Amino acid sequence: MTTVVQKFGGSSVADAARIKHCATRVADAVRAGKRVAVVVSAMGDTTDDLIELAAQVSQAPDRREMDQLLATGEQVSIALLAMALQAMGVPAVSLTGVQCGIRTEGVHSRARITGIDNRRAVHEFERLRVPVVAGFQGVHAAADTGFVETMTLGRGGSDTTAVALAAALGADECEIYTDVDGVYTADPRVVEDARLLDRISYEEMMEAASQGARVMHLRAVELGRKSGVPIRVLHAMRHGPGTLICEASDSMETQQAVTTVALKADIGRLTIAGLPNRPGIQRDIFERIGAAGISVDDIIQNDADDGAGTCTIVFTVDQTDLAEVRQIVEAAVASIGQGTVHEDLGLSKVSAVGVGMQSQPGVAARMFKALADAGIRIANITTSEIKISCLVDEADGKSGLRAVHAAFNLGQAVVPSRSGAVSSSV
Amino acid sequence: MTTVVQKFGGSSVADAARIKHCATRVADAVRAGKRVAVVVSAMGDTTDDLIELAAQVSQAPDRREMDQLLATGEQVSIALLAMALQAMGVPAVSLTGVQCGIRTEGVHSRARITGIDNRRAVHEFERLRVPVVAGFQGVHAAADTGFVETMTLGRGGSDTTAVALAAALGADECEIYTDVDGVYTADPRVVEDARLLDRISYEEMMEAASQGARVMHLRAVELGRKSGVPIRVLHAMRHGPGTLICEASDSMETQQAVTTVALKADIGRLTIAGLPNRPGIQRDIFERIGAAGISVDDIIQNDADDGAGTCTIVFTVDQTDLAEVRQIVEAAVASIGQGTVHEDLGLSKVSAVGVGMQSQPGVAARMFKALADAGIRIANITTSEIKISCLVDEADGKSGLRAVHAAFNLGQAVVPSRSGAVSSSV
Numbered sequence: 075m076t077t078v079v080q081k082f083g084g085s086s087v088a089d090a091a092r093i094k095h096c097a098t099r100v101a102d103a104v105r106a107g108k109r110v111a112v113v114v115s116a117m118g119d120t121t122d123d124l125i126e127l128a129a130q131v132s133q134a135p136d137r138r139e140m141d142q143l144l145a146t147g148e149q150v151s152i153a154l155l156a157m158a159l160q161a162m163g164v165p166a167v168s169l170t171g172v173q174c175g176i177r178t179e180g181v182h183s184r185a186r187i188t189g190i191d192n193r194r195a196v197h198e199f200e201r202l203r204v205p206v207v208a209g210f211q212g213v214h215a216a217a218d219t220g221f222v223e224t225m226t227l228g229r230g231g232s233d234t235t236a237v238a239l240a241a242a243l244g245a246d247e248c249e250i251y252t253d254v255d256g257v258y259t260a261d262p263r264v265v266e267d268a269r270l271l272d273r274i275s276y277e278e279m280m281e282a283a284s285q286g287a288r289v290m291h292l293r294a295v296e297l298g299r300k301s302g303v304p305i306r307v308l309h310a311m312r313h314g315p316g317t318l319i320c321e322a323s324d325s326m327e328t329q330q331a332v333t334t335v336a337l338k339a340d341i342g343r344l345t346i347a348g349l350p351n352r353p354g355i356q357r358d359i360f361e362r363i364g365a366a367g368i369s370v371d372d373i374i375q376n377d378a379d380d381g382a383g384t385c386t387i388v389f390t391v392d393q394t395d396l397a398e399v400r401q402i403v404e405a406a407v408a409s410i411g412q413g414t415v416h417e418d419l420g421l422s423k424v425s426a427v428g429v430g431m432q433s434q435p436g437v438a439a440r441m442f443k444a445l446a447d448a449g450i451r452i453a454n455i456t457t458s459e460i461k462i463s464c465l466v467d468e469a470d471g472k473s474g475l476r477a478v479h480a481a482f483n484l485g486q487a488v489v490p491s492r493s494g495a496v497s498s499s500v
Numbered sequence: 501m502t503t504v505v506q507k508f509g510g511s512s513v514a515d516a517a518r519i520k521h522c523a524t525r526v527a528d529a530v531r532a533g534k535r536v537a538v539v540v541s542a543m544g545d546t547t548d549d550l551i552e553l554a555a556q557v558s559q560a561p562d563r564r565e566m567d568q569l570l571a572t573g574e575q576v577s578i579a580l581l582a583m584a585l586q587a588m589g590v591p592a593v594s595l596t597g598v599q600c601g602i603r604t605e606g607v608h609s610r611a612r613i614t615g616i617d618n619r620r621a622v623h624e625f626e627r628l629r630v631p632v633v634a635g636f637q638g639v640h641a642a643a644d645t646g647f648v649e650t651m652t653l654g655r656g657g658s659d660t661t662a663v664a665l666a667a668a669l670g671a672d673e674c675e676i677y678t679d680v681d682g683v684y685t686a687d688p689r690v691v692e693d694a695r696l697l698d699r700i701s702y703e704e705m706m707e708a709a710s711q712g713a714r715v716m717h718l719r720a721v722e723l724g725r726k727s728g729v730p731i732r733v734l735h736a737m738r739h740g741p742g743t744l745i746c747e748a749s750d751s752m753e754t755q756q757a758v759t760t761v762a763l764k765a766d767i768g769r770l771t772i773a774g775l776p777n778r779p780g781i782q783r784d785i786f787e788r789i790g791a792a793g794i795s796v797d798d799i800i801q802n803d804a805d806d807g808a809g810t811c812t813i814v815f816t817v818d819q820t821d822l823a824e825v826r827q828i829v830e831a832a833v834a835s836i837g838q839g840t841v842h843e844d845l846g847l848s849k850v851s852a853v854g855v856g857m858q859s860q861p862g863v864a865a866r867m868f869k870a871l872a873d874a875g876i877r878i879a880n881i882t883t884s885e886i887k888i889s890c891l892v893d894e895a896d897g898k899s900g901l902r903a904v905h906a907a908f909n910l911g912q913a914v915v916p917s918r919s920g921a922v923s924s925s926v
Binding site: 124 | 578
């Protein structure tokens with residue numbers, strides 16, 4: 075018997091009508107003979123509304139109490155979805171994080187799942203009831219007292235719950251229902267002939283997610299890769315095959331150098347020149363930035379050709395963090411006693427992602443040529459095994475994305491559909 | 501060290517400003533050196549809003565899922581009140597029903613509390629934190645699987661939680677904050693010179709509650725009586741001594757025949773005449789009414805003086821239930837094969853309540869005289885040890901209440917305050 079976990083996000087359950095629609099998707103799968111468990115997010119703006127309420131009573135609300143508060147959002151949507159299923163004649167039972175045995179670490183507001191005790195969900199399967207599980211939340215029991223605490227999982231939490239539950243239930247697939255049809259070769263709002271992918275590897279999806287693709291959170295994809303759960307991204311309101319995120323197959327690797335291209339905007343760059351390149355100099359700088367809770371994107375370092383043993387460190391951050399990072403870096407440079415700081419605003423990053431580039435030469439050159447032919451200046455280049463990223467002026471971002479997309483023949487008209495490969499393996 | 505449980509109802513925590521106000525009441529008690537635990541209801545209309553949402557997805561929502569849904573209301577208010585307390589510098593921790601160890605029977609939507617595991621609340625006391633506990637909810641663990649279910653307690657649930665928690669913590673007093681100053685000798689909106697009572701016995705309060713006084717739920721008072729927890733009813737927004745609900749003292753019993761008078765409106769009466777008075781005839785009728793889930797108020801039966809061995813049964817119900825009850829009774833009479841059914845609408849019940857009437861003769865006569873002097877016809881009389889109730893026309897209800905209130909000298913100007921008696925025993 076096929077087991078699937080279906081996950082519906084906040085916009086998919088934003089009101090009673092949409093909840094009923096989601097219930098029909100669940101009912102369809104049940105009637106098709108599948109064993110289904112469901113994971114749901116909080117309805118629409120519920121989480122924002124609760125955060126606003128908290129702000130009205132406290133300027134700096136405690137994280138534990140925020141978890142207690144926010145966890146109610148999912149508890150409302152699971153109960154309503156379970157009711158909607160029952161009203162359609164599909165036996166269902168809602169389960170909070172604690173009821174579903176979703177155990178987490180003890181860090182409030184961004185707890186990581188440590189394990190799922192699947193007994194309750196299996197019990198409901200045996201009674202032919204659909205478990206409707208609250209996403210984004212879990213429970214932590216204190217080691218000494220055993221007292222239970224409500225925990226939330228932070229960004230991407232509901233996707234992560236769904237993948238973890240799929241793993242715990244040995245599900246054949248984890249279906250993530252969203253407001254897009256799946257994963258594309260590029261953002262279809264920017265690239266007109268972007269093509270829906272039948273499948274993409276975990277690694278590619280992780281790179282694409284960290285380079286600006288907003289379809290799924292990195293964290294859930296990473297968990298899917300670790301646990302080997304195939305994840306399908308689908309549109310909640312439209313029918314379609316969606317995109318399967320799974321292990322890279324040989325055919326995938328050899329077929330094409332690049333699978334998808336991504337664009338990340340609003341990037342700021344900081345250049346620290348003339349630094350003494352002594353051991354520990356990087357730690358001095360980046361420990362301070364980390365302590366401020368700011369995420370650094372790419373870091374590049376080069377020795378300077380000045381005969382004085384200095385080096386240049388260049389790194390990128392979200393543009394909104396740039397002013398704060400600059401202050402931190404200037405303080406660091408002042409205490410080091412040598413170096414100059416320079417900032418650039420208004421940058422975008424164009425990335426090409428594909429496991430195929432590992433076995434195909436000339437991919438980088440092809441990308442650089444595409445940008446050059448479009449008259450686009452490249453400010454920085456960073457690469458990983460399956461990704462090439464070029465920093466460009468914000469004004470050139472979209473045209474750069476289109477140029478790279480075209481250079482690798484990713485468009486609908488050019489490349490034949492790979493649906494044959496998908497249907498043979500699903 | 502004095503321990504108190506403070507309970508705030510839904511209207512007292514309806515918005516952020518009121519939640520902050522409640523927090524000041526808690527903070528005042530903490531700063532006065534008391535050990536305080538708090539019980540909170542859902543904010544304002546939250547419960548109604550959730551019921552409306554459920555109605556949008558299901559015509560007959562499952563009780564289990566309703567419990568799961570409604571329990572979120574209190575979870576929101578405890579988190580917000582805990583945050584508000586922390587913002588005032590009072591350490592606090594919110595606890596859901598399951599976290600506070602509130603165990604109940606397994607009957608959804610009207611579960612009774614079977615016990616409270618006080619370890620968590622005591623633990624928080626030891627850490628000098630105020631436990632802020634969700635009212636109206638508890639947890640039931642299945643005997644076979646141990647799986648936990650969220651339960652709600654039904655009407656009066658939060659008051660009941662507060663009294664049960666006070667008992668479990670050995671609290672000196674359970675303070676119920678409401679939108680009235682306490683318990684009066686009569687409803688002050690009807691009787692101008694109604695006087696605030698310093699104290700009232702559990703038994704009197706229970707009779708008054710069941711005869712129409714809306715200050716506190718019968719169920720919570722009954723639990724107070726059983727567990728010996730003194731309950732104080734206070735206004736959430738105004739300062740004042742409130743009314744203490746406690747054991748009847750000797751001075752209370754001898755002081756006055758009547759403590760308070762109550763009015764219950766919208767009563768319907770059904771008269772079944774000419775019934776064969778054979779054993780089991782009453783069961784035949786009232787089992788059917790009970791099976792329909794309808795509560796019957798007073799029942800009176802008399803043998804008829806017709807020499808045929810028939811009897812007349814008269815009983816009262818909420819007027820809104822009358823049509824349904826009449827159908828049920830007519831079906832019962834048809835199957836009995838003898839009897840006639842007659843209904844009266846638009847009745848009110850005036851009741852006088854007082855433990856003193858047990859030791860004072862002539863109380864009933866004094867009440868009947870008061871109604872007669874006011875020109876009011878009495879349709880029915882029912883009594884208990886500490887209560888006399890007279891059914892009157894709805895139009896005579898308020899004037900009847902005033903007449904009885906005056907007849908027993910309950911008004912402010914007439915009877916000296918009993919505050920001396922109170923301060924000596926609190």
